[in-house]
Amino acid sequence: MAQKRPKRLPTDFFDRLLSNQTDDQINDLLTSLVDEQISPTIKAEEDLAPVSETPDSSVVYRRFNYEKKEDTIVTRDAALDEEPLSVDQESALDEIIPRTSQMQATVQDTAGAQEQEMPPYHEPALEVKLPGADKLEVPPELLTDEPQTPDVPMPPDDNLGVTITSAPPPGLHGAPEQWVTETPVVPDIPDALTTEIPGMPEMPADSEKIDVTAAFDIEKPFETFTLDETPAMTEEPPAIGEPEAAFAASVPLPAHEEMVRARMNARWTRRQRKPKKPKLAQPSAPIAVALPRPDTISNILGEMDKAEEKYRFTKLNKAALMFLLPAFIAFSLFSWYPMIKGLIISFYEYHPIGETTFIGFQNYARAFQDEMFWGTLLHAASFCILVLLLGFLLPIMLSIFLNEMRFGKGILKFIFFLPFLMPTVPAAILWKWIMDQGVGLLNSVLSFLPLADPHIGWLTSPKLALLSIVLVYIWRNTGWAILIYSAALGNIDETIYEEAEIDGATIWQKIKHVTLPSIRVVIGVMLIITIINTIQLFTEVYIMTNGGPMNATEVIATYIYKQAFFYMDLGYASALSMLMLLMLLIITIFRIRRLNPEGGMR
């Protein structure tokens, strides 16, 4: 195959272009170049050669190396790896090389690559059909009106059922609209022969049909092409790494892809210097035209995902870490570090003044021998049981009843909720005053009843003190529980009640079989919250009795407080804290398990 050597821009083209200052000079330069040197000529017959039979699938390009000032052979992948042209070069090239929108234009430059090795792509599998072409029923006006050269046929100017031609007319600068005629595809006639238009490559026997008219239908670029089996498809999927290369390698080239490739080649071969800034917009034509197979699409999507992951890893992660930094510092200083420090101190004899000595588990051993510690556990347990006995069912019943009331349930709920709004400290002080042994309100009210002693020591009698605190606790927390139960009751679908009524359920049966099972989860949560709250109890006890009388109300929190800040035994206090933490952790883990049978965090 005799092929012409490609015409190439002179090596100093860009230097000249960029050094020339005036527009006129640039214009002169460009026009001279266009006219004399790189004016794209029409492809001769031999240029549109059939597909290369080279078995080697690794593609080689001839490239001009601007450092060495000579041609080099590079692989296609390496060519694709190269950085694109700078914006200046790009725009300069655009002046010279026609845009891809002129679809039919074929730039001669691409032939240079074919001189030694054929490009990897297969020629467009165009099938141009002329109905009844075997009889050569070409309308006479087509033959007569415009004389055609045998090499370069003119495209039909009329609706002849000819889909499209790939070779442009002589003279590239003519508006393509004048000679491109898109006509509806003629359905296959079984007898019709595929007629070769001169200048077209021979078709592979089993190549698929491509509806070229639809190829440029922007609406459905991925639908009209029926790519079942093309030679390119039989290749191995491209190696993961460069999505662009993966595209190009796996994609059979439609008709005008050749032109696009020529354009790209022209860009690659005319690199002068490394671009100073990255090009902003990549040429979109190959992506718009390339039609990968579905698995290739997923490949590409995977590549895009990977690119996005890379972006996230590089940029977003930095931002994420910056966002997390303050909280991380705060948590490590005020949460994790104290936790570890508490654990460490619990193994020491630790006083604010004096020696700090490591004593191992002696603090824990001391705790288990300490009657006061067991006392606090006992008090916590009895407190918890009393609260559950006296105050756990109350809000459930109240909320069920309040939910049935038609008038005034809002104000009643608010009244029940008021004690919770009162901060704990004033509430405890208030009740300390009400339960005053001498002149408290409670005693004065009870004195109207026939009781022997009008001065009951609610907070001073070891038997009653715990119960008093339980009463205060119930007073404070009932309204809160009512609020939560009411919210849960409001979520029950009332049609379940209707269904129960159809089945003949009474009111009590409805409560038993519909209402309570519906809020079972909430009841469980409330149970555990109550247990945790009673174990953590501090403020009420501290203010109302401060652990007294006779340590009858000493709970673990007040005991820790006394050990730490009264006896200044911080090591022992830390050990007690750790034991308390352990207790609560067990309950919390139980709660999480209960809420979420699969385990894990909520």
Added chain:
Amino acid sequence: MYYIRGLIASSDRKRTSVRLFMWGGTFVVTLLAALVLVPFLWMVSTSLAPAQEMFNWPPRWFYGQWDWSSYLIAWKHVPFAMYIFNSLIHCFGVVTGQLVLSALAAYAFAKLQPPFGKTLLILFLVTLMIPAESLLVPLYLVMKSFPAETTPNVNLVSTFWGLILPTIVSAFNILIMKSFFERLPTDLIDAGRLDGCSEWMIFRKIVLPLSAPIIVVLGIFGFITTWNSFYWPLIVLNNPKMYTLMVGVQKMVESGESWNIIMAVVTLTTIPTICLYFAFQKYIVRGVVFTGLQG
């Protein structure tokens, strides 16, 4: 206005037994509500009683005239305004710190996919399971020689820093905000990215304005919790001039003030939270229910 039927069917409501039960139940519930209200009334009544009647038996609800002097004494004698000021500083610092830290962290967890995000999140959430009461002793030691004993350190005990800093960590806020941010459409954030916003600008200009509701809820909640907090301020504050309201009131009770003055102070302490409730009733109820159900 439509009526959501409850447990009892409308036809059942006309039955005499059900009617009687409803009336009886309403009576009992109203009685209970009155009982709940009695301590409040007693509080106000005592605060308005004359000081010399405090130790009379039996105590009376009304002594012929209101005596407002206890409020005046409470305001002047007790450094009440100072306590409120300290409490406000405390609340402001804690709420700001909590919101800033947890919003930043929650946004990172929800939308930015930090490295080791899951591990970090679990580390944060583990602190939810740890009661504050069990950390107070080591926290006190940390604050006493901050950040560590072996390094150059400062004593933050009895300073506002020591009061505020340990409570700005809030894994609960992070959890809530994270679930809120996760529901924000990622497209908004990507749109910001396309427009060239930095991540901080996206957070500041897009995410924060959209998350105003959750910030208000958590802010109110943090405010109330901090306003009511007692244990940590009691431990960390030694200087009477820095007492928050709750500690100050408790110290006043310990110093043996007359009960009418104490009740005046208690009334004054209670009023702000109830006012806050009326102002943000919807948010508070929602928040209470949510925290109750979440844990």
